[in-house]
Amino acid sequence: MSAKTETPRERYRAQVRAEIKDHAWRQIATAGASALSLNAIAKLMGMSGPALYRYYAGRDELITELIKDGYRSLADRLRAAADDGADVRALARAVRGWALEDPNRFFLLYGTPVPGYHAPDETTVISAEIMAVLLDTWSREPGAPTAEDPETPFAAHLRDHRAWSRGHPAPPAVLHRALSLWARVQGVLSLELAGQFTGMGFDAEAFFEAEITDLVTTAAAGRPAPSAQ
Amino acid sequence: MSAKTETPRERYRAQVRAEIKDHAWRQIATAGASALSLNAIAKLMGMSGPALYRYYAGRDELITELIKDGYRSLADRLRAAADDGADVRALARAVRGWALEDPNRFFLLYGTPVPGYHAPDETTVISAEIMAVLLDTWSREPGAPTAEDPETPFAAHLRDHRAWSRGHPAPPAVLHRALSLWARVQGVLSLELAGQFTGMGFDAEAFFEAEITDLVTTAAAGRPAPSAQ
DNA sequence: CCTGATGAGTTAGAAGCTATAACGAAAACT
DNA sequence: AGTTTTCGTTATAGCTTCTAACTCATCAGG
CATH class of the missing domain: 1.10.10 (Arc Repressor Mutant, subunit A)
Structure with missing residues (x-):
């Protein structure tokens, strides 16, 4: 600096x-x-x-700054985890830890969008950085899909729509895996932190672990080509 | 009436x-x-x-009423789909269709929780009704897990924490599947509707389909017992 | 039919918010 | 030392939720 x-x-x-x-x-x-x-x-x-x-200049500018800092803190956390040799599972846990640390910060970034607000370029850059960590980690994962594995239809679609990976060398199947990781982590966390599980009695952390286990093991086992679209 | x-x-x-x-x-x-x-x-x-x-009586009471009606509309939609013989995939599509119809309604129910607000009993009742539809549909699914399949650790956990299923006869593995469906649909939809995919270029609907395909096919194929955790 | 209670809608006002305008004072630059 | 820039102030407009007090219509019972 x-x-x-x-x-x-x-x-x-x-x-x-x-x-x-x-x-x-x-x-x-x-x-x-x-x-x-x-x-x-x-x-x-x-x-x-x-x-x-x-x-x-106003409330919006302050919120924009907060959002930017929020993304920055998540990106740094994930980068640090990856530098420590985190695998996919550890990376997912890092995200959850970050989210539990301040649920409202999580919702500020990944919750209901504010009406008029439009994300500035800087945040999309940081988002891409986060995505890069996900892709790197998936690429290092022992049982990750390779270019030889049978390709899902969506992976084929990603082959032609991978601009968002910004030149990352990962094969389409890994892009697919990274998006799945993102979405599944988002799914559990947004439900858990919004309190949708309260009163149901089961352990949210155990559910989170199960989701990640499923994601990682089905990747390692390879998967049958889906019959129906 | x-x-x-x-x-x-x-x-x-x-x-x-x-x-x-x-x-x-x-x-x-x-x-x-x-x-x-x-x-x-x-x-x-x-x-x-x-x-x-x-x-x-105030803004809160109006919002509470709106939330209740929102849950009602989703529950009715899903119940109707199930009555039409929808399988898991069709049920997931019904949720997505409902959400795309009015994204802000989706966020009202499943987005950032409002600070002081606490859900009244009625909404949890309707939530349970929605869950029942999910469980029914999974139970009818051709390749759904049965009590004979090897049990995931989380399914074992659910065996002891299944009060939320309110006496539904589905085996723990199906409870697990229903929760996964819920979380995965929530993951894709909250990201998609919040605009997190904008600028990435891929087709959100295709991604949604891929997530559901994965959920359904890995259920049909059975899954290896997870090694770790 | 007339009277009294109930309920709907009104204006006034308190307390909060974002945001702008106009002004005083302090600090920094020339 | 004089000029300009910046900081913080008060005043004000316009918006919000929500309470209080009052008017007026409707509805029910004697």
Whole structure:
């Protein structure tokens, strides 16, 4: 990071912006993103309402920044896990750990989209980085599908629509596996964190493990070509 | 339905409540649940603000009613599909069709939970009804797991935690399958409808089909006992 | 038929929010 | 030292939910 001789003012400004974000995260963690209030943050920081607009153009800009930081934290976590030699299972567990750490942060990124909001390019770049970690990890997985295995129809489709993998060398079957991992993790986590399992009595973590086990073992066993579309 | 000789007043009241819900659904469909405004609905109906509080105690009660109706509509849809002899695949497609019909309705039920809100008993009853349809359909599925198949660890866990199935005779392996179906459908749909796939270029419907195909075919093929965990 | 209760709708207002405008004061640059 | 930039303030508009108090119509019983 090029620390380009910051003036004291710039440093102060950056520090205040950071403090605002800090309060914002605390607020989100306790009451969800919808409860985020610039006014309340300002008062918490001892200054009055509109002062915050010197630091963030508005609620949307602050939320955008939070989303960007959220993606960044997940990407870093997964990258670190991968660097530690995590396999697919460990990677999935890393995602779950990250999500349980702050469920509302998870929902900020992967929950109900906010009406008018449109993700800036930076977040899609980080998303691609996350996808790259998934692809790398699947590629290293012992029983991962290879180019020789029979190809599912959807893998064939991905052969022609793999721009999102940004030149990653993984074969289409691995792209398919990575998307499945993403979707299945998302499925369990969004249900679990939204409280859809409460009252059902079974262990959500055990279910999560079962889903990942299924994903990994059916990949290792190879799979019969599906009969019906 | 016992039409218990309604007075004209009661009929009027019921009709106004229905009209309010109608506007609310329209608002939710176009701008999401967070944009739902009692004030705006009142003005749209030609009456001024607080008049609505004669019909709904507050925003929360209206949303609760909408959520209940939402679950009802999904449950009815699935029940109808099952009555038409739908197999697991068709049932999954029915869920997706229902979700695509009004994505914000899907998110109202299965998206980011609203902070203070707690689901009333009625919705959990309807949820159980939906689950029953899933279990029925899986039980009828030709290649569904039986009590003789080797049992996954999670199915064993479900053997002792199956209160949520409310006395349904399906074996634990089928309970497991039903939960998997739920989670996998939820995974693809929440990502797709939140726009997480936009810009990636592949066909979300094809991915959905592939997920269901995988779920159904691995069930039919039986599965090797997982080595780890 | 007339009277009294019930319920619908009104305006006024409190408390909260986002956001803009106009202004004072402090700090930094020239 | 003077000028400009930046920070923080108050005032204000417009929106929200929701309560309180009041008017008026409708409906039921004597």
